[in-house]
Amino acid sequence: MVSLPELIAQMGRRLFERRLTDMSGGNISAREGNTLYITPKFSGSRHHWQLSPEDILSGPLDPTYWQQQPLFSREGKAHLAIYETFPEAQAVIHAHPFHVLPFCMMSRPIPPVLENTQKFGIIEVVPPAPAHSQELANNIVAGLRGKEERIRQQAAAVLIPYHGIIVAAKDLWAAIDAVERIDWNAWCILAGKWLD
Numbered sequence: 298m299v300s301l302p303e304l305i306a307q308m309g310r311r312l313f314e315r316r317l318t319d320m321s322g323g324n325i326s327a328r329e330g331n332t333l334y335i336t337p338k339f340s341g342s343r344h345h346w347q348l349s350p351e352d353i354l355s356g357p358l359d360p361t362y363w364q365q366q367p368l369f370s371r372e373g374k375a376h377l378a379i380y381e382t383f384p385e386a387q388a389v390i391h392a393h394p395f396h397v398l399p400f401c402m403m404s405r406p407i408p409p410v411l412e413n414t415q416k417f418g419i420i421e422v423v424p425p426a427p428a429h430s431q432e433l434a435n436n437i438v439a440g441l442r443g444k445e446e447r448i449r450q451q452a453a454a455v456l457i458p459y460h461g462i463i464v465a466a467k468d469l470w471a472a473i474d475a476v477e478r479i480d481w482n483a484w485c486i487l488a489g490k491w492l493d
């Protein structure tokens with residue numbers, strides 16, 4: 298059986314090779330009981346998402362523990378806040394998907410336009426807040442409230458203005474699947490403009 302650190306490392310390579318995130322960042326995490334597994338700082342900029350299982354950080358689901366970990370990504374705060382709030386969430390992916398970024402730039406929600414994205418509903422944009430702040434983490438949690446059933450079934454997502462997407466899911470497979478479906482859905486909205 299593939300271990301969670303190995304699976305997270307594999308997911309990072311997939312995200313990057315499929316242009317679902319970039320060199321500037323993103324994070325992948327999963328929980329197992331009270332233990333959090335998460336990609337380290339610099340996964341994009343220095344590792345180019347070619348992580349090995351040993352690179353994946355692990356520790357208790359306790360913000361005070363992670364504050365003292367130098368390799369804990371500043372974007373990890375939102376992951377911790379999601380796990381604290383939503384017991385349904387077993388995996389979280391934050392990414393900068395190629396076709397989703399224009400929607401983040403314009404603060405536009407992404408409506409589902411394909412059959413395979415109906416289950417996520419409209420991907421809303423959360424109010425802006427400084428990058429890496431607790432305020433932003435709180436806005437993300439608030440944006441996911443009311444979507445618990447979607448998380449339990451598969452996944453729910455929100456957009457961060459000028460930045461990217463965050464997906465909370467029932468497991469890592471559901472999380473990466475949601476990131477790709479939403480990115481292709483975003484591409485279809487953009488490409489559809491040419492057909493008007």
Ligand SMILES: [Zn+2]
Pocket residue numbers: 322323372391392393460461
């Ligand atoms: Zn980011």
